[in-house]
Amino acid sequence: MQVTPQTTLPQDTHTVRHAVIAMLRELGMTRIFGNPGSTELPLFRDYPEDFSYELGLQEAVVVGMADGYAQATRNASFVNLHSAAGVGHAMANIFTAFKNRTPMVITAGQQARSLLQFDPFLHSRDASELPKPYVKWSCEPARAEDVPQALARAYYIAMQEPRGPVFVSIPADDWDKPCEPITLRSIGFETRPNPQTLAAIGHALDAAKTPAFVVGAAVDRAGAWDVVVALAERHQARVFVAPMSGRCSFPEDHPLFAGFLPAMRERIVDLLSPYDKIFAIGAAAFTYHVEGEGPFIPVNSELFQLIEDPAIAAWAPVGTAAVGNIKLGVEELLSHPPLAQRPAPARKPAPPAPAAPAAGERMSVAFAMHTLASVRDPHSIIVEEAPSSRSTIQTYLPIFHSETFFTMCSGGLGHSMPAAVGIALAKPGQKVIAVIGDGSAMYAIQALWSAANLRLPITFVILKNRRYAALQDFSKVFGYREGEKVEGTELPDLDFVALAKGHGCDGIHVEDASQLGRVLKQAIAHPRPIVVEVEVV
Numbered sequence: 001m002q003v004t005p006q007t008t009l010p011q012d013t014h015t016v017r018h019a020v021i022a023m024l025r026e027l028g029m030t031r032i033f034g035n036p037g038s039t040e041l042p043l044f045r046d047y048p049e050d051f052s053y054e055l056g057l058q059e060a061v062v063v064g065m066a067d068g069y070a071q072a073t074r075n076a077s078f079v080n081l082h083s084a085a086g087v088g089h090a091m092a093n094i095f096t097a098f099k100n101r102t103p104m105v106i107t108a109g110q111q112a113r114s115l116l117q118f119d120p121f122l123h124s125r126d127a128s129e130l131p132k133p134y135v136k137w138s139c140e141p142a143r144a145e146d147v148p149q150a151l152a153r154a155y156y157i158a159m160q161e162p163r164g165p166v167f168v169s170i171p172a173d174d175w176d177k178p179c180e181p182i183t184l185r186s187i188g189f190e191t192r193p194n195p196q197t198l199a200a201i202g203h204a205l206d207a208a209k210t211p212a213f214v215v216g217a218a219v220d221r222a223g224a225w226d227v228v229v230a231l232a233e234r235h236q237a238r239v240f241v242a243p244m245s246g247r248c249s250f251p252e253d254h255p256l257f258a259g260f261l262p263a264m265r266e267r268i269v270d271l272l273s274p275y276d277k278i279f280a281i282g283a284a285a286f287t288y289h290v291e292g293e294g295p296f297i298p299v300n301s302e303l304f305q306l307i308e309d310p311a312i313a314a315w316a317p318v319g320t321a322a323v324g325n326i327k328l329g330v331e332e333l334l335s336h337p338p339l340a341q342r343p344a345p346a347r348k349p350a351p352p353a354p355a356a357p358a359a360g361e362r363m364s365v366a367f368a369m370h371t372l373a374s375v376r377d378p379h380s381i382i383v384e385e386a387p388s389s390r391s392t393i394q395t396y397l398p399i400f401h402s403e404t405f406f407t408m409c410s411g412g413l414g415h416s417m418p419a420a421v422g423i424a425l426a427k428p429g430q431k432v433i434a435v436i437g438d439g440s441a442m443y444a445i446q447a448l449w450s451a452a453n454l455r456l457p458i459t460f461v462i463l464k465n466r467r468y469a470a471l472q473d474f475s476k477v478f479g480y481r482e483g484e485k486v487e488g489t490e491l492p493d494l495d496f497v498a499l500a501k502g503h504g505c506d507g508i509h510v511e512d513a514s515q516l517g518r519v520l521k522q523a524i525a526h527p528r529p530i531v532v533e534v535e536v537v
Contacts, residue, residue, distance in 0.1 A: 017175040019148040029078045033066040037082025039109025042175040057446035059089035061418040068422025076103035076158045084124035097165045098134040099410035103158040104165040112173040127169035138167035144177035162309035193324030208277035216242040216283025219249030224327035225402035236342040242283030246409035252398035265292025273298040280305040282326045363513040365389040369396035385416030386437035388469035414443030424456040438464045451529035452504030460531045500531035511535035
């Protein structure tokens with residue numbers, strides 16, 4: 001008997017697509033970030049008017065945009081990718097989203113179920129395995145009618161701390177299959193840390209003579225900025241920023257602010273040596289980038305940790321750890337009566353203003369960032385990806401407010417330029433300024449088109465040093481001689497003004513340091529996305 005595939009359904013039939021659209025609407029996920037392929041098209045037929053489709057020109061850009069949007073809204077974003085090749089393109093920023101602990105429901109198209117046995121064109125073999133290990137959970141539902149429940153489960157898992165991306169592969173013919181609507185459940189996504197462990201940490205801080213805090217990105221992610229400031233002030237603790245932190249979690253103009261820890265064991269121990277009790281809040285203890293030796297913390301000190309991720313607590317080599325939501329844990333510590341106030345430690349001195357370059361010389365990154373800091377609104381949002389300049393940026397472009405600094409916790413490039421687009425979408429009332437290295441910019445330059453297409457007034461400041469400076473600087477760790485050439489690190493002949501205009505953005509080139517302040521003021525006030533290409537040493 002010949003079987004004819006059914007291509008149309010009665011109008012009153014409730015399908016997988018209907019169930020998923022209703023679920024996304026109820027969850028507030030009406031922006032879909034994507035780059036479409038053939039296997040995803042059935043989702044978008046009869047697309048609802050209250051939904052928007054945020055197009056990125058490459059899948060890594062799509063995920064970067066969705067990452068920034070999810071971080072800024074504190075809700076999972078919905079991403080739609082194309083089968084195996086699209087997921088492959090996106091993997092760098094999926095890795096970064098995993099390290100950023102960004103909640104994200106990532107879907108990918110799959111060939112029709114009836115074709116899968118024939119190894120068809122554009123299918124994804126072992127689709128649920130492809131993005132592992134950098135998703136919290138992944139599946140390809142066994143039946144079409146299971147898709148809505150799988151996506152609901154994916155959302156719950158993405159939002160549960162530690163948050164992160166999840167993945168669901170959906171065959172193209174599933175969307176039109178009949179399906180019952182689903183009822184969403186109410187789930188608490190935060191867990192309260194163990195009260196006995198918190199009590200031990202509280203007693204240790206009360207008994208400390210010279211306490212220090214090390215804050216990480218999870219403080220800002222959890223909305224714990226204010227309570228961490230209050231706890232630091234109660235104990236008069238010096239506050240350091242953990243290595244490789246992707247968010248600002250303490251005001252950098254506060255008298256207790258002590259600066260940034262490098263990702264080197266010996267240097268961390270040296271900087272923390274004056275302190276007898278060290279409390280890592282929302283941070284790994286500690287993230288390293290190079291091999292080290294010796295103790296993990298100073299001799300005669302004790303380490304305590306409050307972290308939402310049990311895996312991070314498990315690998316910490318020393319100390320006592322409480323696992324659970326950062327804000328709930330700090331609020332518990334604050335709920336106990338304070339002891340007598342300690343004297344305040346000496347304030348960290350402000351860095352001297354960098355000198356302007358001599359005539360004919362390129363300006364330093366320090367001068368460029370000091371100039372940007374002097375003209376920007378302190379409530380504007382900085383999105384940064386300039387690894388070779390990060391320590392200089394930290395010194396001369398301080399952050400003062402919660403949710404006004406974003407970068408990647410992964411070290412993977414190509415995140416922050418599209419993330420700036422997502423953040424600007426989420427926070428239309430705040431100015432977004434993206435500070436990007438020239439090498440980093442080329443990993444996701446297509447984000448400029450999305451910014452232009454969405455008419456987002458983002459100011460992209462490209463620090464153009466014409467090289468992969470981070471690798472040149474890092475080469476000394478691996479035994480390179482002073483002045484020895486590091487292959488593959490020169491970037492001549494990139495024209496970011498031309499690239500900006502080619503993607504629909506305005507652009508301007510600056511090499512005269514005396515003009516930088518004026519240009520940046522105009523660029524920040526610009527009503528459309530604009531690229532400011534700054535020649536630096």
